[in-house]
Amino acid sequence: MTLLIGATTIGLILALLAMGVYLSFRIFNFPDITADGSITLGAAVTAILLVHHVSPGLATLAGFAAGALAGMTTGILHTKFKINGLLSGILVMTALYSVNLHVMSKSNVPLLNEATLVSQAETLGMTWFQVAAGSDLNVLGWSVGLRDAATLLAMLLLVGFLGLLLYLFFRTNLGTAMRATGDNPQMIRALGVSVDFIIILGLALSNGLIALSGSLLAQYQGFADVQMGIGMVVWGLASVIIGEALVGSSRIGLLITGAVIGSVLFRLLVAIALRWGLNPNDLKLITAGFVFVALVAPSLLRKLKPAAKPESSKA
Amino acid sequence: MLTISNITKTFNPGTPNEVRALRDVSLRLEAGSFLIIIGTNGSGKSTLLNAVAGSFLPDFGTLTLAGQNITFWTEHRRAKLIGRVFQNPFSGTAPTMSIAENLAMAAMRGQPRGLGWALNHKLKAELRDRIRSLNMGLENRIDNAIGSLSGGQRQALTLLMASWLKPDLLLLDEHTAALDPKSADQVIRLTHDIIQRDKLTTLMVTHSMQQAVHLGDRIVMMHRGEVLHDLQGAERARVRPEDLLKRFEDVRRREQLDPTVAEMLQKNYI
């Protein structure tokens, strides 16, 4: 049970990563891999601020802002210096590796006794459920640790709130202009919108969300590590793809919900697979393989269909 | 009023692919006038419209519109003054977004976009009214993705979008060329109605001599990046489609002459 709750919580935290990836890859059609660096940046900035006793809320916001700055940089490289989108992301991601080491001044920052959003959620849970720290709760017959339950609930609320905010944003004038920029830049330019500005803003928002995901992850697992971002874009993409398959619709609200569910589901699947003896070293390989299959399967199926027709007519 | 002064544009200068697309083009368009541009393929009609819209900076020359020098304005800044319909019906609308959302974006043309709702009941009611005037039955489908519509329907909506906020200049680049004859007629009638009603200053490119003669109050024929003929006033009033075709024929005859002359010169002198 603790395993499932832990996996769900991480899945929810990484849902913010999935939302960010959805924004860049799907809304903009921009293959932004800054994410690998910005998720670590969010974790690093928050962790170092927490170690210096900055309030958790502020430290988390700073993580978001740092990620937004990284995204802006990628956007500026792409729009103002006309560097290919993929390459812009690679450049910023590579630079961020050094930046992250500088921010943390070592490769790993543990958060042992610092106040974090997670410890605050636990404290809130204590007053809410009227129990002592470290005790177990009885939820529908299951015994659940207070910290686990409180964190899960807090993340559920936070991610739900941010998902709703993102959905509402896409219905504003600015948000519709952003969607149109991905859909048809020529059209939105002819309607007076600076496509460059929108791309920079959108990548800032996307990487801000991704860094926020990293910030929460660091607070949940109790450390920030310079390696924690490796392969995260692919992870986010896998979640988005699962979400799209689940909701099977192009409505934006459903797709955001899908990304959240996809992220949780993917994390649960991984947790179960690891429990069954999957070698953790193979995780990235399998994730990449999964995304590969999800990317080629639709066009492969289309190719197979016409090929199957003449055969059936022969029979 | 639009003034195009000595606009020159050469693509890929200094390379074997060099194209002198516009050579010292000057035109003055009074407010409320409707100019039709005709000319052979590659004569620079689209390039002229793109230069006015700001898709690129000209090598030389100035542009003024509504009393402002817009020569160095970015394309999106010019959009405040200019409404545009492209040849390709896919170019003017965002396909995965709804009809209502597309029109709502057009209702904000050239204005700063903030966090206000893109759609509200009042706007939706107005959208529905204006879409109803197209007589295409689209007013009941405003929440459908615009990509699900036919080319003619999309072009009609693009026209509605381009003219939603009365633009100081309307640019139409062969906006019916990709449509079947019936849809093209429908869109042309709509074009005529909108321009008449709002007295829009318009630059329209077409390959249809019928359209050239029946729409607009002035005809410019371009050739090799230059203005070859400029028919106005009485001369314009007299012109028939056959006359225009004859002018195309003249151009072609001259074109055919050119290579033979070049060949002869080459034989004699090289």
Ligand SMILES: Nc1ncnc2c1ncn2[C@@H]1O[C@H](COP(=O)(O)OP(=O)(O)OP(=O)(O)O)[C@@H](O)[C@H]1O
């Ligand atoms: N972006 C560009 N780069 C290079 N050459 C270009 C570019 N745009 C136009 N040209 C060239 O400039 C010339 C004029 O093209 P333009 O599109 O203006 O012709 P047009 O009169 O609109 O022709 P059509 O009737 O076929 O639409 C052509 O030779 C074309 O190949």
Ligand SMILES: [Mg+2]
């Ligand atoms: Mg053209």
